[in-house]
Amino acid sequence: MASKNGKVVCVSSVKGGVGKTILSINLAGIYHLLGKRVLLIDLDLYSGGIATCLDIKNKKDIFMLADSINNNRFTTLADYVTKYNENIDVLASPKDPRMANKVTGKYLPLIFEMAKREYDVVLVDTSHILDEINLTIMDNSYMILFVITNDLVDLKNMKSLISIFKDANKTNYITVLNNSRDTGRDYLSNFDIRNIIKCNIDYVIQKSFYIKNIDKYILNGEILVLNKGINRFHSGDINIIKKIANHLIKDKKEENHNA
DSSP states (O other): OOOOOOEEEEEEOSSSSSSHHHHHHHHHHHHHHTTOOEEEEEEOTTTOOHHHHTTOOOSOOHHHHHHHHHTTOOOOGGGTOEESSSSEEEEOOOSSGGGGGGOOGGGHHHHHHHHHHHOSEEEEEEOSSOSHHHHHHHHTOSEEEEEEOSOHHHHHHHHHHHHHHHHTTOOOEEEEEETTSOTTOOOSOHHHHHHHHTSOOOEEEOGGGOOTTHHHHHHTTOOGGGOHHHHHHOHHHHHHHHHHHHHHHOOHHHHHHHO
8 A cells, every 4th residue: 555644633622621522523524525534543541532422332442552562562553443434444542541541652653653654634632631642742743723612711721832832933733713612602702812812713613513412413423524414504614624624734835835
């Protein structure tokens, strides 16, 4: 198989409960529609929900992969991932949370490099804790997507992280304001939010994408953007996610040329 030279995309946040995992899954759905092979890696090691949300019965997980690498038992990446459909595979978080702390950052660059040779997009869902794992993910990512909400604690933490990124001259990130997560929260305008975090909001997922019966789709292991009914009634919202997906894997040389 020829090398794909895929791109690692990190989906992160500075607070839990912002809709990061659901957005990661929907991005995978968009890449599927674009005909791209996607590996969804769940690196929210202690409380990851990718496998649950997609209703996959994985027998292997990322701890087993890291353990095999450490003990020279590794065979091929395919032996550790679980297929969702013809384009989307999942590398699940540890089934036993006691194994989570045994997955350290030293394994991630190797795992990402192997995945990039087999997939067009390596989509990594993370926790909201800025620890060794998340720092390693960000350092090895082509692009980082930060999901924020209209929440003062969230915005305060985001301001601090943006400040760190600016000091480090790190520019490979975009911010997405998810207004569909908590539709009753509209304390601050988008102008206020930009002033607080000292950064532009690149995309806004509107309140209209709030899915009242979302648990029904999760129980069925469905990806929202692949559901015909959701597509019919939320085409505008899905177009925003399509724009986000394309932005995350856009060739930077092309972007600089067009700037």
